Amino acid sequence: MRKHFNRRAFIKNSSLGAMATPFLFHNKEDNDEQKSGIPVKMSYKTLGRTGFQVSDIAIGAPPSEAVLKAALKSGMNYIDTAEQYGNGNNEKLIGKVIKDFDRKKIFISTKIYEEGKYKSQQDVVERVRKAVERLQSDYVDCVMLHSAENTRILKDEAFHGAMDQLKAEGKVKYVGVSCHGSTWYLPPEEDLETVLLNAVGDGRFDVFLMTYNFVNQEKAERVLRACAEKKVGTTIMKSNPMITFKAVEGLITKMEEEKGKPVNDTLMAWRDRLQDKSNQAKDYFGKYGIADDEHLVDAAIQFVISNPDAHSVCLPFKNISDIERWIHLSGKTLKKEQASLLDFYRKQFGELNCHFGCRECATACPHNVQVSTIMRYNYYFQNKGQEKYAMEKYAALEGNKADVCRDCPGYCEDACPHGVLARHMLSMAHENLSTDCSLNLL
Ligand code: SF4
Ligand code: SF4
Missing domain, CATH: 3.20.20.100 (NADP-dependent oxidoreductase domain)
Structure with a gap:
């Protein structure tokens, strides 16, 4: 051994x-x-x-x-x-x-x-x-x-x-x-x-x-x-x-599809910000020979x-x-270059990753939305390819679903010590995990 x-x-x-x-x-x-x-x-x-x-x-x-x-x-x-x-x-x-x-x-x-x-x-x-x-x-x-x-x-x-x-x-x-x-x-x-x-x-x-x-x-x-x-x-x-580089690209594409709909300034500003970060990631990949x-x-x-x-x-x-x-x-x-890639990812896209098992924003949510649990189900959907399982888990979840996040100013984001864009990510999770909505973050 x-x-x-x-x-x-x-x-x-x-x-x-x-x-x-x-x-x-x-x-x-x-x-x-x-x-x-x-x-x-x-x-x-x-x-x-x-x-x-x-x-x-x-x-x-x-x-x-x-x-x-x-x-x-x-x-x-x-x-x-x-x-x-x-x-x-x-x-x-x-x-x-x-x-x-x-x-x-x-x-x-x-x-x-x-x-x-x-x-x-x-x-x-x-x-x-x-x-x-x-x-x-x-x-x-x-x-x-x-x-x-x-x-x-x-x-x-x-x-x-x-x-x-x-x-x-x-x-x-x-x-x-x-x-x-x-x-x-x-x-x-x-x-x-x-x-x-x-x-x-x-x-x-x-x-x-x-x-x-x-x-x-x-x-x-x-x-x-x-x-x-x-x-x-x-x-x-x-x-x-929770979110790979490819998933970020997918997210940007989804946002593009919203373009013709009644203007959603928050969504578009977020799209631009992600596009910038994604471009920087591509530069980084090119520089260090990372394919995917x-x-x-x-x-x-x-x-x-x-x-x-x-x-x-x-x-x-x-x-x-x-x-x-x-x-x-x-x-x-872990090699130094791998550690560098992880550091780069953390800086660029840490805001898209809710922490598993965390509840630090729990008391801030007026609707008791189970933030990290819903994000986990979305991880099953996006990362593990378990779409059906994730949707069933979400459907069976008691309490409020993330549709309520659309009309909320995002108190959880203010309370999150990790800077996670929880409201946006929850809206995306709801889009993935339910069959009844489109990505409409406002
Ligand atoms: S966006 Fe609002 S409703 Fe949704 S989890 Fe955060 S605080 Fe709760
Ligand atoms: S949004 Fe932030 S505080 Fe809330 S569960 Fe996720 S990592 Fe924790």
Whole structure:
């Protein structure tokens, strides 16, 4: 096994202001590995107190048997799934594939969700037993409390009672939690950092699945440091920014289409501003030989892999090409030129990226709009290509939708310490996620 991550090197390379020089983003070794189709050697990290050696790249909700097989053959050995994914069908797919592999070398994490409070210990026990059956295994490595929205649910005795029982039976090895932050209209009002630091303090959670990326750094890094101190294993989701360069171009095009309609000065001013930034991005790309968004996404993933406290990053492989593309990032650290690209992106387009799990503008909104949750659904729509899923989630969202943002002066933007253009972005999210409106920001 290869790997040795150095915290000092990570901080040095990921710090703001790293100097850019003309470069090729992948070195010759990387290119040769990719051309040959031979997988590079996978690197592994210790998943906290579980002691399990997990690949630094994980398989998030495998989309097909072929993709999962290829990922496992390449050396990836952490699989993230959930009872909710395909209503148990994702677990079934995993069960079919892992029969042909050494089960002991694979770490499977599944999740069960219950809003507010789990029904009963027996209900949780039955659901996990069914998950284990679907996985065609004798046990599941980790069961996570899915999408913990507040610290209250971390203490849910039905869930913990079931975990104790299932661990005693040998059906479950470890307990975990995943978190996107709070649902705003339901008290208590707690963000991702509050929930997860409490989960560290609780002591019963061995593994976290949490959001972390280069735009949304500080809070997640405080959680990661606390996890390192208490030997909690960490797996990362949403390592990419919400809006890629290509998405910015798409946004500008959409705004152009509004031109003939009754004049919307705010929209046009925003379009001009984005066009300027986009032109600067093209100049930057030209100067440094960057062809497309792939460099940004790769750098974003590399940023997470480079952090020694982030043990495995779950990637949404859609096909085998995605595996071939990303596997070369395993075991590598962020290069200076990649850090420069991320810094450039942050400065140019940070205002388009709401922070996952954040709720700092919550009290400013008179309509209790769930800003970061709606932005997350739009991320599923725009970045992950999960349009149908994102629209269903949005349709099912309780409380006000982002259509109310059109007639609002944007109190959330004034309250946002990160300078996010939330009103505009929410209007765009509503445009994407619903079927009943056009982009009309005033
Ligand atoms: S734009 Fe207005 S209505 Fe929409 S989230 Fe912000 S404050 Fe709330
Ligand atoms: S708009 Fe700003 S304050 Fe509001 S959730 Fe997003 S990042 Fe947080």
